[in-house]
Amino acid sequence: MCLAVPAKIVSLDENREGEVDYLGTRLKANFTLLEEAKPGDWVIVHAGYAISSMDEKEARETLSLLRELAAAQDK
Amino acid sequence: MKEFRDRKILAGLLRSIRRRAEQLGPPLRMMEVCGTHTMTIHRFGLQPLLEQAGVIMTSGPGCPVCITPDAYHEAAIGLLTGRPNTILATFGDMTRVPTRQGSLQTAIPAPGSRLKIVYSPREALETARQDPGREVVFFGVGFETTIPSIALSIKQAAGESLANFSVLSALWLIPPPLRAILESGELRLQGFLYPGHVSAIIGLRPYAFVAEEFGLAGAVAGFEPADILLAVSSVLDQILRKKPAVANEYGRVVREEGNSRAQAIMEEVLEVKDAYWRGLGLIPRSGLKIGKAFQAWDAEERHGLKLKPESSELPGCRCGEVLRGVLPPPGCGLFGRKCRPESPLGPCMVSLEGACLVYYKYSRK
Numbered sequence: 234m235c236l237a238v239p240a241k242i243v244s245l246d247e248n249r250e251g252e253v254d255y256l257g258t259r260l261k262a263n264f265t266l267l268e269e270a271k272p273g274d275w276v277i278v279h280a281g282y283a284i285s286s287m288d289e290k291e292a293r294e295t296l297s298l299l300r301e302l303a304a305a306q307d308k
Numbered sequence: 309m310k311e312f313r314d315r316k317i318l319a320g321l322l323r324s325i326r327r328r329a330e331q332l333g334p335p336l337r338m339m340e341v342c343g344t345h346t347m348t349i350h351r352f353g354l355q356p357l358l359e360q361a362g363v364i365m366t367s368g369p370g371c372p373v374c375i376t377p378d379a380y381h382e383a384a385i386g387l388l389t390g391r392p393n394t395i396l397a398t399f400g401d402m403t404r405v406p407t408r409q410g411s412l413q414t415a416i417p418a419p420g421s422r423l424k425i426v427y428s429p430r431e432a433l434e435t436a437r438q439d440p441g442r443e444v445v446f447f448g449v450g451f452e453t454t455i456p457s458i459a460l461s462i463k464q465a466a467g468e469s470l471a472n473f474s475v476l477s478a479l480w481l482i483p484p485p486l487r488a489i490l491e492s493g494e495l496r497l498q499g500f501l502y503p504g505h506v507s508a509i510i511g512l513r514p515y516a517f518v519a520e521e522f523g524l525a526g527a528v529a530g531f532e533p534a535d536i537l538l539a540v541s542s543v544l545d546q547i548l549r550k551k552p553a554v555a556n557e558y559g560r561v562v563r564e565e566g567n568s569r570a571q572a573i574m575e576e577v578l579e580v581k582d583a584y585w586r587g588l589g590l591i592p593r594s595g596l597k598i599g600k601a602f603q604a605w606d607a608e609e610r611h612g613l614k615l616k617p618e619s620s621e622l623p624g625c626r627c628g629e630v631l632r633g634v635l636p637p638p639g640c641g642l643f644g645r646k647c648r649p650e651s652p653l654g655p656c657m658v659s660l661e662g663a664c665l666v667y668y669k670y671s672r673k
Contacts, residue, residue: 235344235453235505266570281428282457285508291559303320
């Protein structure tokens with residue numbers, strides 16, 4: 234039930250209703266639970282509601298940590 | 309994002325887990341609290357790989373469909389069969405949970421009534437707007453991930469004075485059962501993987517008691533295979549350094565303080581209550597109910613439902629023990645024999661993140 238997907242905001246209106254793109258599919262979503270949301274932002278969508286925004290910097294940091302770990306073990 | 313599934317990266321992570329596990333020595337048992345984590349762990353075959361590396365993963369109570377006692381399901385069935393012109397809306401998994409009164413799918417609706425499967429509370433709300441002549445009851449179940457959306461739909465209904473909408477709520481909080489599991493002493497655990505999306509809402513602080521009072525390590529994990537392994541590695545690191553904490557290994561989604569807007573909406577609409585969990589029994593302050601200001605949208609009040617959650621479990625089904633982590637699904641005599649996905653005898657074989665269904669689909673020997 235806690236399945237939620239990363240998706241990109243396509244549009245949103247003044248009632249904070251809009252659409253996201255998830256793997257090429259448009260889904261309706263509500264953005265009331267987010268402080269800030271604008272088209273182009275990546276968010277986590279659960280049961281039709283965006284519940285969190287995605288932080289690109291954090292994602293990159295995790296990735297570089299993963300690469301480091303993999304490289305360190307190869308030696 | 310492909311790198312979160314990259315073979316080389318996963319192999320590297322597994323080697324670092326093995327090295328740490330060797331330093332610590334067995335037994336190393338961790339609980340993944342969240343059913344969606346159980347899905348990742350089995351779907352990507354991580355369970356045997358982690359076991360070879362020296363870490364045993366145990367599935368926990370993190371399946372809301374599973375831990376909801378039969379009394380709630382029976383109340384929903386009662387509404388659908390007993391009340392004319394009613395639309396009972398709920399998530400798909402909820403409709404197949406077997407009880408002594410059958411399931412929502414086998415129930416014969418009252419005249420003019422029907423069952424409607426929805427993906428989101430907003431669909432239930434929309435149904436009520438479009439069909440003012442019928443009573444719409446949304447059977448809303450969930451943990452903190454889902455609760456804000458359900459609370460928001462109640463708030464919206466109140467804002468619109470929508471008179472034909474109410475919510476039969478089965479809302480559960482994740483930290484209290486962790487305390488219950490630790491206090492029971494049934495399991496010897498060395499650490500927890502905390503649910504990623506619950507944590508996106510509540511933040512890290514609600515788990516602090518696990519480290520502070522019980523001295524156990526833990527890490528919030530994301531849902532890709534590398535996320536899981538990174539969190540396992542972080543838990544082992546904490547044990548090695550003798551510094552149990554609540555690490556955040558899902559930083560791209562989870563903030564330390566959680567989602568304050570979502571927390572505010574939950575607080576506005578809902579109140580904390582003591583709640584019965586399947587398998588775990590009564591846990592203090594572990595559930596939420598609809599607050600007094602919103603009682604007109606509470607199906608229990610509106611339809612005079614009397615739920616007795618303490619007295620309802622199907623005989624034979626050992627889902628309760630699976631949810632406490634004391635029984636792996638294949639240990640149940642019904643698993644894969646009488647209890648199968650097409651003819652489930654308990655909720656753990658129904659829900660997509662129920663441990664029994666996950667084991668059946670991905671890890672059946």
